[in-house]
Amino acid sequence: MFLLRSAFWLTLAFILFAPHDVDLRQRAEAVSTQAVAAGQDLIRQQILETQCDSIECLGGKAVLAAVVQKIPSVDTPMQVKSTPPVPFPRQKPDWMG
Numbered sequence: 858m859f860l861l862r863s864a865f866w867l868t869l870a871f872i873l874f875a876p877h878d879v880d881l882r883q884r885a886e887a888v889s890t891q892a893v894a895a896g897q898d899l900i901r902q903q904i905l906e907t908q909c910d911s912i913e914c915l916g917g918k919a920v921l922a923a924v925v926q927k928i929p930s931v932d933t934p935m936q937v938k939s940t941p942p943v944p945f946p947r948q949k950p951d952w953m954g
Contacts, residue, residue, distance in 0.1 A: 904918055904921050
């Protein structure tokens with residue numbers, strides 16, 4: 858009886874609180890794009906705020922600032938990419954039984 862009551866209330870809560878008009882995939886893509894952009898801005902600001910006295914430091918800052926601006930975003934998630942089939946172990950030779 859306890860399980861039936863729990864299932865009933867959980868189902869009712871899901872029906873009441875579930876987002877019906879929200880596309881979660883698009884929202885996740887938008888949030889991840891914003892997070893990557895915010896991270897790149899933070900890194901760029903940290904790089905440019907450091908004080909440099911030598912030419913090596915200035916060159917390093919220039920290279921890092923250029924690289925941070927051109928980091929490509931992820932094309933497809935790892936779960937979506939096709940993976941090769943699972944390798945099967947080799948069969949035993951006849952003489953091994």
